[in-house]
Amino acid sequence: MSASISTADLYDDRGDELQSVSMQFQNLGGRARFGGPVRTVRCHRDNALLKSILGTPGEGAVLVVDGGGALESALVGDLIAGLGVENGWAGIVVHGVIRDRAAIAELPIGVKALGSNPAKSGKTGAGESDVPVSFGGVDFRPGAMLWSDEDGILVER
Numbered sequence: 342m343s344a345s346i347s348t349a350d351l352y353d354d355r356g357d358e359l360q361s362v363s364m365q366f367q368n369l370g371g372r373a374r375f376g377g378p379v380r381t382v383r384c385h386r387d388n389a390l391l392k393s394i395l396g397t398p399g400e401g402a403v404l405v406v407d408g409g410g411a412l413e414s415a416l417v418g419d420l421i422a423g424l425g426v427e428n429g430w431a432g433i434v435v436h437g438v439i440r441d442r443a444a445i446a447e448l449p450i451g452v453k454a455l456g457s458n459p460a461k462s463g464k465t466g467a468g469e470s471d472v473p474v475s476f477g478g479v480d481f482r483p484g485a486m487l488w489s490d491e492d493g494i495l496v497e498r
Contacts, residue, residue, distance in 0.1 A: 348492045362494040364477035366434065366453040369442050370422065375432035375451030376488040377401040379481050379496065384468030385409050388416045394470055395421055399430030403451070403489070405481045407474035408437025410455065414462040415440035417452065426450045432489060436476045451489055 352359055380402045382391045391406055404425070408416045417433060419441035425433055432451030438458045439445060445452050471483045477494075481487070485497040 348488055348490045348495050351488055351495060358498060359495045360479040360498055362477035362479045362496070364436075364455070366494065367456060368452075368491060369439060369445055369454055369457070370432065370450045370452030371446055371448045372432070372451040374490040375403065376486065377403045377431040379403055379405050379483055379485045379487050380470070381405045381407065381472060381474050381481055381483055382468055382470050383407045383472060383474050384416065386411050386414050386416075387463035387465050387467045388421065389464045389466040390468040390470060391416060392421050392424065393466070395424040395428060395430060395433075397428060399425060399428050401429060401431045403432045403434060403487045404430060405474060405487070406433065406435045406437065407476060407481075408435060410476065411437050412455065412458060414438070414460040415458050416462055417445075417454070419444035419448070422448050422450060422452060434487070434489065434494065453489060453494065
């Protein structure tokens with residue numbers, strides 16, 4: 342996402358072509374503005390699958406993680422977010438919580454989540470990847486473009 346265009350301006354230009362996430366996510370990564378094609382993971386309190394995906398070339402994509410809004414344990418920590426940086430991911434949107442938020446705030450990657458919790462998640466690999474997921478009134482389809490900044494998150498319909 343260009344640093345010069347805001348989600349508000351993008352919405353003014355494209356309106357009904359875009360979906361706006363209604364949930365109030367926190368900006369927790371070192372980049373408040375980010376965007377790219379959507380990749381998805383659906384997992385509940387288990388981050389092994391999303392870790393393996395962030396360990397592959399991201400090519401500027403945004404990993405949208407549907408953790409069901411669970412607040413009991415973190416799906417992303419500094420090591421996993423660091424994998425995203427190393428592999429060229431533009432950002433991570435977590436419908437759940439992260440940990441290591443001070444360290445993640447220093448990384449050059451966009452991270453949005455509902456908040457933080459120091460508790461670790463499971464590591465069984467349960468979940469699905471590259472499937473449509475929905476939260477915050479938005480359907481996230483793999484390949485759709487996503488834009489995120491201080492105002493919120495927009496996704497192509």
